[in-house]
Amino acid sequence: MELKDKIAVVSLWAPKVGETAHFYRDVLGLRLVAHASGGRPHFLVGNTLLVILEGEPQRALNSQPDRFPLLALETEGLDEVVIELEAQGVTLPWGVEEDVDSRWVMFEDLAGNLIEIAEFR
Secondary structure (H helix, E strand, C coil), X not given: CCCCCCCCEEXXXXXXXXXXXXXXXXXXXXXXEEEECCCEEEEEECCEEEEEEECXXXXXXXXXXXXXCCEEEECCCHHHHHHHHHHCCCCCCCCEEECCCEEEEEEECCXXXXXXXXEEC
């Protein structure tokens, strides 16, 4: 079997797909590229499609660490992103976190999916 070293599709679930799609398009600025049958919005993130599906988001049970995002997006200007998120009313419960190699901020989307935006040094 030969697989390419790329991820084709990442899916997130939301009980209110339209509202969640609005969040990803208008708050996070992702590019909406298609609405498949059944109202499934597709966003292009690099060469990967992010698809929002109808359903209840679920976190991993008994995961280590217990707070780990379902989706992490990269930026080169985390401070500006934080200002924009806060201006849009996004709650950043843990603020900016960091380690030797990176800085990041985590928050929940409208459906409750844990999302991260990270800046690498």
